[in-house]
Amino acid sequence: MELPIYERKDRVPLPPKDARVQTTACAYCAVGCGYKVYTWPVGTEGGPTAKENAFGADFPTGFEGVWVSPNQYTVVLVGGKPHHCVVVPDSDATVVNPGGNHSIRGGTLALKCYTPTGPTKDRLQFPQVRVGGKLVRVSWDTAIDVMAAVSKHVLAKYGEAAWGMKTYSYEFFENTYAITKLAFDSIKTPAFAVHDKPSMSNDTAGVDDAGIVTFSAAYEDFKAASVLFISGTDPYESKTVVFTEWMMRSKAKMIFVVPRRTMGVAYAESKGGLFLQIIPGTDALLHMALSRVILEKGWEDKAFIEAWVANAWEIDSGFGRGSRNTPWQWRTTWGDIGAVDFAGYKKWLLAYEPASLDFAARETGIPKEKIIEAAKLLSGGGAGERARATFLFEKGNYWSNNYLNTASMASLALLCGSGNRPGRMVSRLGGHQRGWIGAAPYPREKSPERLPGRRKVELDLDRWVEKGEVRFLWVIGTTWTGAMTASQELARTVRKLTVESKHQPASAKQDDLIDALVKRVDAGGMVLVDSDIYPVNPLNTELADIVLPAAAWGEHDGARCNGERRLRLYAKFYDAPGEAKPDWWAVAKLAKAMGFTGYDWADDNAVFEEAARFSRGDMLDYYPLVWKAKKEGKKGHEALRDMGTTGIQCPVRYEDGKLVGTARLHDSTLKLSDPEGPTTHAKWLTAFNTHSGKALLIKSPWELFADFYARIKPDSKKGEFWLTCGRINETWQSGFDDLRKPYMAARWPGNFVEIHPDDAKAYKVESGDVVRLTNDDVLIQTGGFNRVEAEEIKFSWLEKEGHIRIGKGQIEAIAMVTPAVPPGVLFTYFLFPPNPFNALAHRVADPITNNYRYKLAKAKMARVGESPYKKDRRFMSFQRRDFVG
């Protein structure tokens, strides 16, 4: 794909007074800023005086005034006719991004839109099938009928576990509801995973097991806190407006726990905060050391612990039921992990060697004095007034030592009295927005995978595909291989199962397609379908048998929540290209072709209204909104549209004839009377999410991770580096939009790697040079689906039993020499095509939760040559990103 060239404009058309204006929210990060979209037919323009433009403003405007940047403008087709289109942050917003604050990502949303002659012109427009190695256009009917025939054959002959789906978890309620209806209700397959993990596991089980729902905070809690513990993320980079609006305006001191110095870190230090620069993988040790310091000094929140931490009887309450067969029951009662009361936790921790300051300081690389200082800040240090500490975390924390990092952090937060009141919360900050409504629960009872003791666990789809057990897979809206660990190895396996099979269709005729694909299935191969908005290398450019075009943001009415559970309508404002359709439509068409009933939705709203019933009692409950709309003779979507960019925070309650939002969960200060009408009062509205309503302290023994950690630690004598990854402010996900926005492509035309000056010097690397990063020691788990005895949870057992093979990964990236990373650690972007970091990451899931430890890869480095951007000043700045003057 050619990089578009950025040309600066010095003029932008203004919307006239009668331009159509619609509200939406951002397509990108969890924050979910509110935006306004102005469309009007090409041929007219507004003018710079207040009575001539839709803003009612005189241009030039002033400080923080309404303004249209040239990168907020495009031309789209509405009803087939070209329209000017301006997408700007809502300057009238009072929530999320008050006054029209925005990030560079959402700020350039207009450039995302399909326009027939711009860089977005390569949108997928028609269904295609692969014949003779090339993609050939077919009708929707043909594509779906082929999928239905193959699916019916696979289900009849090989069972549900041979029919799989790999989809996003966030791209609007209407789509995820339809997807889960097909996968979990109609077909009941356990071979299902969402975009960022190999199984339907719980990302943050350690926090959830403590009784804390991970999107419990409101953004205003960040402002109300006096100290923010920010683990595994820099929100300046990837949750930008949460940082610039709700954290910068707060008086809170920030404690950052990340491996490298970014702008957020620099800001925090400038305001008296702390930078705990951590060696990758060691967060659990830091958390335990902090907890131990607090306990040794008596700084814990005794009143909170007394009132809100479960005692021994309360821990057991409810656990005595049934067979202890669910993962969370198993985790919280079994073996070395498991919940204890406060006295038990204190006794364990104070005697636990890895939680000592010496051990922790040595392994984490964080000096003892800093650990003590952080403990003091978080607790208040025994002073009269306790700190109001809010604990926030993201994937640097949990895509690492997944269970133990989250469990130990939750325990730390509870000792500080956080989790259930304004300004003192525990919450994920989010990556994507919250767009999942499940039509049915994941059928775990059908999973062929088991934990020790034969307890069922959600199936690892990647490993199941590698084993050759998946005969049909429908991927929707994710790059899959690039997003999973050992990416190149996985892609190789998928290639063998699909394009390297000798069974390939002779033509695009329906009979030829079905004949060849069924033969392939029976020969042990796989049929791969991919729904996306763009060509994706290699998933649909080279591998998929059937490629379906999806409608994107702005091309259908959609609803979802942001990181503080705020529900908005994302309006349709322009035409989808060609025959692209929303994914719910494609799912419904397949379901009907397979003979399932209940998929007769006339439009986006019909799905939204049906899905409402399935949101009842959950975190994103919006059922009262639909219930009230129907009482008033309105469509659900219209009622939501009327709420503009403010929307309403879920769970939605109906009180006194009005809809009321819920600011935060576990809110001990919230006074509720009896639930009215369609309202559901879940326990976790005002208490923790456990049987007793009290929180659990979960132990986090380092030994469960130590053998894997020892195996993967880089050996600097062999020239090995820690290679870790993350997001960057100016890129979203795989850059599928950014590489088509000339302004953004100029900033990041290729993947980068941050290298410390000492390391760069040793390898004769300068900023702008291309380096090759290789890992010939990518650990890949095979098999191990049935674990029986306790020791089988350990990595050393997997190795001993021959369940680990060694693979390779290699990528290239453009060097950025900076002291922001420490020596011995390299940092790169996580998903930049065609060089995904994940190619070098090990595929050995956390045995307790089946989540990947993405952040802990290893690499050797070699200089390749110069990139064009070293000297071409139109592209890519190599200045320090943490410069504060």
Next chain:
Amino acid sequence: MTEPLPLAAEPECERHCGPAGSDRRHFLFAAGATLVGLTIPGLGVAQAKVAAYPRKKVGLLSKLKKGEAVEFRYPWDHANCNTVLLKLGQEAAGGVGPDKDVVAFNGLCPHMGWDIPAKKFFAVPGIAGPCPGHWTTFDLTRYGMVVSGHATQGLPQVLLELDGDDIFATGVLGLIFGFHDNKAEPKE
């Protein structure tokens, strides 16, 4: 069908920019010191408006000291047109002078229109910022592109030309915050 955006030959440009037709010149002047309307991709030119940026003398090359800002307003006498000229001491995109290190940029952050004061224009390392509003930084050696931050456009670069010792401002690359058209002179 895309109608090509007419590029007027710019005589002053050739003095410091090199021969006509070079890629660099096309990039610098894609929106032109002499602008011709706005091309809507594939759908025709919305308006053809020929107008010229004023040519304004803003300083003397011999008086410049590395790192010492020279402030003026360009293209109009309006607060949004505050401009900072700086001798960086390192070669920069669009830089004039024997060392190609004299550049000038508009002082309003294109994120939300906060003022980036002149003292936050650093010749070393060649960064403007962090903007006091939300801490965006800009690379003064690479056309004012965002280093780290939120602006949906780089810091607008004021184009300079040398005539002997005289420094002239001759155009602006990028739309100034608050304006809808750089060449629309504000009423007051």
